[in-house]
Amino acid sequence: MTNSRQLQPGALSMSNKSSFDSYRRRFLGGVASTVAGMGVAPGVVLHSVGHAKPAGDAVTGDVRWGMLIDTNKCAAGCDDCVKACDDEHGLTGFDRPETDAQWIRKVTLKDKQTGHTQTLPLLCQHCEKPPCVDVCPTGASFRREDGIVLVDKHICIGCRYCMMACPYKARSFVHETLQDQKPFAPRGKGTVESCTFCVHRVDNDRTPACVEACTAENHNAMVFGDMNDPDSELSRQLKKYNSRQIRADLELNTGVRYRGI
Amino acid sequence: MRITVIKLWCTVLALGLLPGMPALLNADDSLLPVIPEAQHRVSEAQGCVEPVEKMRKDHMEYILHQRDETMYEGIRTRQHSLVECINCHVSDAPDAARYGSTEHFCSSCHKYASVQIDCFQCHADRPVKTSRHNSLAPGTMRLHGKSVVEKDDLLNDKLQATAAGGTVHE
Amino acid sequence: MKQDDFREIEGGRPFYLLLGFIGLFVLAGLGAAWYMEHHGHWVTGMSNQIIWGTPHVFAVFLIVAASGALNVASISSVFGKTPYKPLARLSGLLAITLLVGGLAILVLDLGRPDRLIVAMTYYNFKSIFAWNIFLYIGFMGVVAIYLWMMMERKMNRFTKSAGFVAFIWRLILTTGTGSIFGFLVARQAYDSALLAPMFIIMSFSFGLAIFILVLMASYKWSNRPLGDVILFRLKNLLGVFIGAVLYFVVVYHLTNLYITEQHGVERFILLEGGVYTRLFWVVQILLGSLLPLALLYNPSTGKSRGWIGIASLLVIVGGLAQMYVIIIGGQAYPLELFPGKEVTSSFFDGGINAYAPSLPEITLGVGGVALALAATLVGVRVLRFLPVSLADDQIDQSGEVA
Ligand code: SF4
Numbered sequence: 066m067t068n069s070r071q072l073q074p075g076a077l078s079m080s081n082k083s084s085f086d087s088y089r090r091r092f093l094g095g096v097a098s099t100v101a102g103m104g105v106a107p108g109v110v111l112h113s114v115g116h117a118k119p120a121g122d123a124v125t126g127d128v129r130w131g132m133l134i135d136t137n138k139c140a141a142g143c144d145d146c147v148k149a150c151d152d153e154h155g156l157t158g159f160d161r162p163e164t165d166a167q168w169i170r171k172v173t174l175k176d177k178q179t180g181h182t183q184t185l186p187l188l189c190q191h192c193e194k195p196p197c198v199d200v201c202p203t204g205a206s207f208r209r210e211d212g213i214v215l216v217d218k219h220i221c222i223g224c225r226y227c228m229m230a231c232p233y234k235a236r237s238f239v240h241e242t243l244q245d246q247k248p249f250a251p252r253g254k255g256t257v258e259s260c261t262f263c264v265h266r267v268d269n270d271r272t273p274a275c276v277e278a279c280t281a282e283n284h285n286a287m288v289f290g291d292m293n294d295p296d297s298e299l300s301r302q303l304k305k306y307n308s309r310q311i312r313a314d315l316e317l318n319t320g321v322r323y324r325g326i
Numbered sequence: 327m328r329i330t331v332i333k334l335w336c337t338v339l340a341l342g343l344l345p346g347m348p349a350l351l352n353a354d355d356s357l358l359p360v361i362p363e364a365q366h367r368v369s370e371a372q373g374c375v376e377p378v379e380k381m382r383k384d385h386m387e388y389i390l391h392q393r394d395e396t397m398y399e400g401i402r403t404r405q406h407s408l409v410e411c412i413n414c415h416v417s418d419a420p421d422a423a424r425y426g427s428t429e430h431f432c433s434s435c436h437k438y439a440s441v442q443i444d445c446f447q448c449h450a451d452r453p454v455k456t457s458r459h460n461s462l463a464p465g466t467m468r469l470h471g472k473s474v475v476e477k478d479d480l481l482n483d484k485l486q487a488t489a490a491g492g493t494v495h496e
Numbered sequence: 497m498k499q500d501d502f503r504e505i506e507g508g509r510p511f512y513l514l515l516g517f518i519g520l521f522v523l524a525g526l527g528a529a530w531y532m533e534h535h536g537h538w539v540t541g542m543s544n545q546i547i548w549g550t551p552h553v554f555a556v557f558l559i560v561a562a563s564g565a566l567n568v569a570s571i572s573s574v575f576g577k578t579p580y581k582p583l584a585r586l587s588g589l590l591a592i593t594l595l596v597g598g599l600a601i602l603v604l605d606l607g608r609p610d611r612l613i614v615a616m617t618y619y620n621f622k623s624i625f626a627w628n629i630f631l632y633i634g635f636m637g638v639v640a641i642y643l644w645m646m647m648e649r650k651m652n653r654f655t656k657s658a659g660f661v662a663f664i665w666r667l668i669l670t671t672g673t674g675s676i677f678g679f680l681v682a683r684q685a686y687d688s689a690l691l692a693p694m695f696i697i698m699s700f701s702f703g704l705a706i707f708i709l710v711l712m713a714s715y716k717w718s719n720r721p722l723g724d725v726i727l728f729r730l731k732n733l734l735g736v737f738i739g740a741v742l743y744f745v746v747v748y749h750l751t752n753l754y755i756t757e758q759h760g761v762e763r764f765i766l767l768e769g770g771v772y773t774r775l776f777w778v779v780q781i782l783l784g785s786l787l788p789l790a791l792l793y794n795p796s797t798g799k800s801r802g803w804i805g806i807a808s809l810l811v812i813v814g815g816l817a818q819m820y821v822i823i824i825g826g827q828a829y830p831l832e833l834f835p836g837k838e839v840t841s842s843f844f845d846g847g848i849n850a851y852a853p854s855l856p857e858i859t860l861g862v863g864g865v866a867l868a869l870a871a872t873l874v875g876v877r878v879l880r881f882l883p884v885s886l887a888d889d890q891i892d893q894s895g896e897v898a
C-alpha cells in the first residue's frame with residue numbers, strides 16, 4: 066500500500082507530461098512564428114496546469130468536469146461561493162427574491178428526527194443524463210462534450226419546461242430587461258439560465274469562481290476537476306471517500322457529488 | 327432564417343449602396359449613416375479583423391460561426407468574437423451610446439438598413455469591465471489536480487496579449 | 497341530413513356587436529401579453545418557483561378541451577351514431593378554434609414569443625414538448641381535412657376514414673399533453689402514469705361541456721330550433737364523462753396514497769394546501785363534478801335548458817380549477833431533495849411556494865378563450881357549420897339500438 070502511494074506522484078507527472086507534449090507538438094506547429102516573437106521574459110515561471118487547451122481547440126469527451134462538495138467543511142452562514150458566482154456573472158438582482166436569478170444557493174438542512182443541521186451549496190448538478198436537455202423543445206439546453214450543461218440562449222424560447230424538469234431547481238428564468246452583462250456571461254430577458262461551471266474559466270484552464278472563493282477562504286469544501294482523469298485531485302478524493310448524488314434514485318449520474326449528507 | 331434575411335439586407339446594402347457612398351457622402355447627404363471610428367487597427371495594413379469590404383458583407387456570418395464554436399465546442403479565439411467587436415468599436419465612456427442610438431457603431435448601419443437583431447438583449451452593447459475574479463491569472467488554481475508545468479512553454483492568445491501589454495476581455 | 501340543410505348564420509348588427517364584444521377581450525389579451533413581454537415576467541405572479549402560471553391553466557384547459565370537442569364528430573362518423581351527424585361539423589370547428597386559442601396563450605406567454613420561428617425550425621426529438629408542436633399542427637390539419645370531407649359532397653365517402661384518423665390523432669394528442677406533466681418525474685405531483693389517461697377523460701368532459709354551451713347559445717341567438725332529443729342525448733353523455741373523470745381522480749389519489757413517498761404531496765392537495773385544497777374539494781369536486789351530475793340526472797333540472805347550461809358551465813369552472821390544482825398546486829409543493837430533512841434556503845427550498853394570479857395573466861388566459869370563441873363565431877358565419885334545424889323531427893334515430 067505504502068509503496069503504491071509513493072509511486073503515485075511519479076506516475077502522475079509521467080502521464081501528464083505525455084499529454085502535454087502532444088498538445089505542445091500540435092500547438093507549436095501552428096504558432097512557431099509567434100513563439101519566436103513572443104515577449105515572455107526568459108525565466109518567468111507561469112504556473113499553469115498541464116493539460117491547457119489552446120483557445121482554438123474544441124473540447125472533447127475525454128474530459129468530464131465534476132465537483133465534490135464536502136458538507137462537513139462547508140461553514141454555516143458563509144456564502145462566499147454564492148457571492149463569487151453573483152459577482153462573476155453579474156447576477157445583481159432586483160430585490161425580488163422570487164424572481165431574481167440564483168445559480169448557486171446555500172441550503173440549510175435540519176434532520177427532522179435528530180435536529181442535526183448542516184449547510185451546503187446547491188447548483189446545477191451537470192447531470193450526465195440531464196432531464197432539462199431531454200425536455201427542451203428546441204434543443205437549446207445541451208450538454209457539452211466535456212459534461213457541462215448549458216443553455217444556448219440564441220434558440221431558447223423561454224418555455225421554462227426545463228425548469229419544470231430539473232429535479233434540483235437549478236435553473237432561473239430572466240424576468241427582466243438586463244444591460245451591461247458580463248462579456249463572458251451573456252444573459253437576457255425571456256431566456257433560462259443556470260450555473261455554467263464557469264465554462265469561460267474552465268476553457269481557459271481555470272477553476273470555477275465558487276470553488277476559488279471557497280478555497281481562498283480556506284474552507285476547501287469544494288473540489289473541481291476532471292472525473293475522467295484518475296489522477297485528478299477530484300478523482301482521487303472521489304475514489305477515497307464515500308460521496309453521494311442528491312436524488313440518486315433518478316440515476317442522472319450527476320457531475321456534482323456531496324460528502325457528508 | 328433571420329440570418330438569411332439579415333444577410334440579404336446587408337448584401338443589398340453592400341452591393342447597392344456602399345460603392346456609391348463616398349460620392350454620396352461628398353454630396354453631404356445627411357440621411358446616410360455616420361459610422362463611428364474604431365479604437366484600434368489590427369495592423370498597419372489592415373483596420374479590421376478581416377478586410378473591411380468582407381466585414382461589411384459577412385460580419386454576421388463570422389460572428390455566428392464563432393458563437394456556435396464558442397458555445398458548443400469551447401473554442402475561444404478572439405478574432406471573430408462579438409465581445410471584441412464591441413470592445414473596439416464602442417467607447418467605454420460611461421455615457422457611450424447604446425444599441426438603438428444611431429451613434430452606436432452597430433445601430434448606425436442597422437438602423438439605416440432596417441436590420442433587426444437581438445444580440446444585445448443578452449450581450450452587453452458597450453465594453454464591460456470584468457470582475458476581480460476574472461483578472462487574467464491562468465493556472466493560479468491547481469485544484470484540477472494536474473501537475474504544474476513550469477517555464478514559458480504555454481502559449482495561448484491570452485498570454486500573447488498580456489505580453490504585449492494589452493487588456494484582455496474573454 | 498342533406499348538404500343544404502346547413503347554413504351560415506345571419507350577419508348584421510347583433511353578429512357584429514357580439515363579435516366586437518368578444519374582440520375586446522382578445523385585444524385585452526394581446527395587450528396583456530405585450531405588457532408581460534415588455535416588462536419581463538416579474539410583473540406576473542410567476543416566478544422561479546411557480547414557473548407555469550395562470551396562462552398555462554387556461555392554455556392546457558383549452559388544448560385538452562379542443563380534443564374533447566371533437567368527440568361528437570367521432571361518435572357520429574367513427575361509431576356510426578347517426579343522431580350526432582348534424583353536429584359533427586360544429587364539433588370539428590370547435591376542435592380547431594379551441595386549440596388555436598390555447599396555443600395562442602402558450603406562445604404569447606413564452607419568454608421569447610418573437611422566436612416562434614425558432615420553435616418551428618429547431619427540434620429536439622427527445623422532447624415531448626417538441627412532439628406536441630407536431631401533434632397540434634397536425635391535429636388542425638387532420639380536422640380541417642375531416643371537415644372538408646364532411647362539407648364537400650363529392651368527398652363524403654371519405655368522411656369515415658378521415659374521422660377515424662382524426663379520432664386516433666386526438667387520442668395521441670391528449671396523451672401528449674398529459675405527458676408534458678407525466679414526464680416530470682422530478683416533481684412529486686406529476687410523477688404518475690395515470691396523468692395521460694386522466695387527461696383523455698378530462699378532455700371528453702370539458703370539450704363536451706363547451707360544445708353544449710356553444711350549441712345552445714348559437715341556436716338561441718340565431719333563432720334556430722334545437723330539439724330536446726339531441727340536447728338530452730348530449731347532456732346524458734356529459735353526465736357519463738363527468739362520472740368518468742371523477743372515477744379517475746379517485747383512482748389517481750388512491751394510488752398515490754398507496755405510495756408512501758407521495759404522502760406529502762397528497763396531504764398537501766387533499767388536506768393542508770389552503771387554496772389548492774379548497775379548489776380541489778369545493779370547486780373541482782363539489783361544484784364541478786357532483787353538482788352538475790345531480791343537475792343533469794335530476795328528473796326536473798335535467799330537463800331544463802337553463803340548468804343544463806348551468807351544469808355545463810360548472811363543468812368548465814370545475815375543469816379550470818382542476819387544471820389549477822394540477823399545474824400550480826403541483827409546483828407549489830416543494831421538490832423533495834433531502835428526504836427526512838427540513839430544508840431552508842434563500843431560494844425558497846423546502847417551503848410551500850406562494851403564488852397569486854396577476855391581472856395580466858388572467859387577461860391573457862381569458863383572451864385566449866375569447867379568441868377561440870371569436871374564431872368559432874366567424875367560422876359559423878362564413879361557412880355552413882350549423883344545421884338550419886335541430887328540431888326533434890330532423891334527428892335521424894333510425895338504425896339506433898336504444
Ligand atoms: S441539475 Fe438541472 S439544470 Fe443542471 S443538468 Fe441536471 S437537470 Fe439540467
Ligand code: SF4
Nearest residue numbers: 201221222224225227
Ligand atoms: S426555456 Fe429555453 S432552454 Fe428551457 S426548455 Fe424552453 S427552450 Fe429549452
